[in-house]
Amino acid sequence: MSSIGIDLGTTNTVAAERVGDLPKVVDFNGDRTMRSAVAFTEGDDEVIVGNDAVDYLETDPELTFTSVKRAMGTDTTYEVPDDSYTRTEHTPETISALILQHLIDTAEETLGSRPESAVVTVPADFPEPARRATERAAEYADIDVLRLLPEPSAACAAYGLRERDEPIETVAVYDLGGGTFDVSVVDVIHEADLYEVQGTDGRQQLGGDDFDERLLDHVAEEFAAETEIDVRENQEERERVRRAVKQAKHKLSAASEAEVRVPFIRPETNLELTVSRETFEELTADLVDETITACADLFDELDVAVDDVDTVLLVGGASKMPQVQTAVAEFFGQEPSKEVNPDEAVAMGAAKQAEVLAGRTGIDPEASTEGGGILDVAPDPLGIRVHDGSFSRIIDSNETLPVRETRDGYSTVEDGQSRATIEVYQGDSDRATDNELIESFVLDNIREADAGVPNIAVELELDENGVLRPRAWDKSVDEKAGIEDGVEISREEGGDAEVEQIREELPDVAN
Numbered sequence: 001m002s003s004i005g006i007d008l009g010t011t012n013t014v015a016a017e018r019v020g021d022l023p024k025v026v027d028f029n030g031d032r033t034m035r036s037a038v039a040f041t042e043g044d045d046e047v048i049v050g051n052d053a054v055d056y057l058e059t060d061p062e063l064t065f066t067s068v069k070r071a072m073g074t075d076t077t078y079e080v081p082d083d084s085y086t087r088t089e090h091t092p093e094t095i096s097a098l099i100l101q102h103l104i105d106t107a108e109e110t111l112g113s114r115p116e117s118a119v120v121t122v123p124a125d126f127p128e129p130a131r132r133a134t135e136r137a138a139e140y141a142d143i144d145v146l147r148l149l150p151e152p153s154a155a156c157a158a159y160g161l162r163e164r165d166e167p168i169e170t171v172a173v174y175d176l177g178g179g180t181f182d183v184s185v186v187d188v189i190h191e192a193d194l195y196e197v198q199g200t201d202g203r204q205q206l207g208g209d210d211f212d213e214r215l216l217d218h219v220a221e222e223f224a225a226e227t228e229i230d231v232r233e234n235q236e237e238r239e240r241v242r243r244a245v246k247q248a249k250h251k252l253s254a255a256s257e258a259e260v261r262v263p264f265i266r267p268e269t270n271l272e273l274t275v276s277r278e279t280f281e282e283l284t285a286d287l288v289d290e291t292i293t294a295c296a297d298l299f300d301e302l303d304v305a306v307d308d309v310d311t312v313l314l315v316g317g318a319s320k321m322p323q324v325q326t327a328v329a330e331f332f333g334q335e336p337s338k339e340v341n342p343d344e345a346v347a348m349g350a351a352k353q354a355e356v357l358a359g360r361t362g363i364d365p366e367a368s369t370e371g372g373g374i375l376d377v378a379p380d381p382l383g384i385r386v387h388d389g390s391f392s393r394i395i396d397s398n399e400t401l402p403v404r405e406t407r408d409g410y411s412t413v414e415d416g417q418s419r420a421t422i423e424v425y426q427g428d429s430d431r432a433t434d435n436e437l438i439e440s441f442v443l444d445n446i447r448e449a450d451a452g453v454p455n456i457a458v459e460l461e462l463d464e465n466g467v468l469r470p471r472a473w474d475k476s477v478d479e480k481a482g483i484e485d486g487v488e489i490s491r492e493e494g495g496d497a498e499v500e501q502i503r504e505e506l507p508d509v510a511n
Helices: 051-059 092-111 128-140 151-159 208-227 235-252 277-302 322-332 345-357 495-505
Strands: 003-008 012-019 022-025 037-040 046-049 064-066 117-122 144-150 170-176 181-189 194-203 257-266 269-276 311-315 382-385 391-395 403-410 420-426 436-443 456-462 468-474 481-484
Touching: 003 092, 003 151, 003 345, 012 092, 012 345, 022 345, 037 051, 037 092, 046 051, 046 092, 051 064, 051 235, 092 128, 117 128, 117 151, 117 345, 128 144, 128 436, 128 495, 144 151, 144 345, 151 170, 151 181, 151 194, 151 311, 151 345, 170 277, 170 322, 181 277, 194 277, 208 235, 208 269, 208 277, 235 257, 235 269, 235 277, 269 277, 277 322, 311 322, 311 345, 382 456, 391 403, 391 456, 420 456, 420 468, 436 468, 436 481
Parallel strands: 003 117, 117 144, 170 311
Antiparallel strands: 003 012, 012 022, 037 046, 037 064, 170 181, 181 194, 257 269, 382 391, 382 420, 403 456, 420 436, 456 468, 468 481
């Protein structure tokens, strides 16, 4: 069975297949990365996906969507006010499905056969709703997901740390992508041929896009001071400047200054400004500091000394910036490894894992250590809201996946109460509503008794992908209610029909 590794990124998406000893990266018309962008073209029933879609950010920005990964697992919607499309309201999952469809089509051309399954990577700090949304996106794209793989583990696999002669045992993975930042500590357990994530921290809304935004604001303010034209007030002008500052940012990784130039930003008016690396680093210093703070917080939480780290891996395109690499080297007291292209490391590691899980090597894919070779952890605590509004933790952060924990002693608050709503939250606050509500369901077969008499048990299970399956029951009745694969146990399942309907309503992707 043909299987690939997919790094579904905020800014760029990369895919690779294990061919012989080395993963082969999918080629997107000469590029080894594909922009995670989808453009709905007015008056057409097809969409433009990938690198070609970026041009539409300038000409049709309201119908061109990027950075949807940041919205995965939320109720964000994207409106397409064009009746030439069957579906005019999209979710982050359906937009991501279009990206994945185009990726699979391109992979078939590059690799010579159509991939039937994939390992899809997710940030180590991705919350449960975002992980579940990623699974749905792949399902809409008709991709069999073998596993959601934590990005730091994929990076370790790409670097081949288990196969090395030198005793690398503790690894720090600094992952600064387009939209998210994660830092993880990974143990390399050579005798078990295993990568085990010990802990992770990060910022779900911090990445290269934020560095672009800082530079865009600076350029816009400088230009406005000269011309009284604020390019941020016009969406098309803003996107033209965004593309120019992104190019300048890349140049500043190798040069001390770069020109930001946008011809004819207005009739007879060009935008031309020179930005120095020093200015750029001053504008973004607090963003870099925030990533280092997350690193320090993680090592404090794990009670691990920074000196115990044998090697530091850089992942994500934004980690190429010189000020980032300098800050990482200063914090860890060593130069980070640069053996693998940070843009491609995650996809290459996922490709190695896909080969194992697809069964090509003869290893049992059901074995948790030998088949996967990677153990993930729960990013944040999980628990339920109790009657006083407090958060009752059931699964702690950094618990190794898969994990299933049960806690009882919950009860009713009214005499004769026969049903209760179970609300599952994820977060660090002792007050439930300060955390993120990720699931709720009704337990409706509680035996009628005085308040406080029934003994209600709640079980939370996170599978190896970090996807939640919660259940609850009155221990004297012992009939469970809950959520299984996104469908309430007590309801008649209709998930397959809904998936098929969404697939049919997705527009075709232009080649």
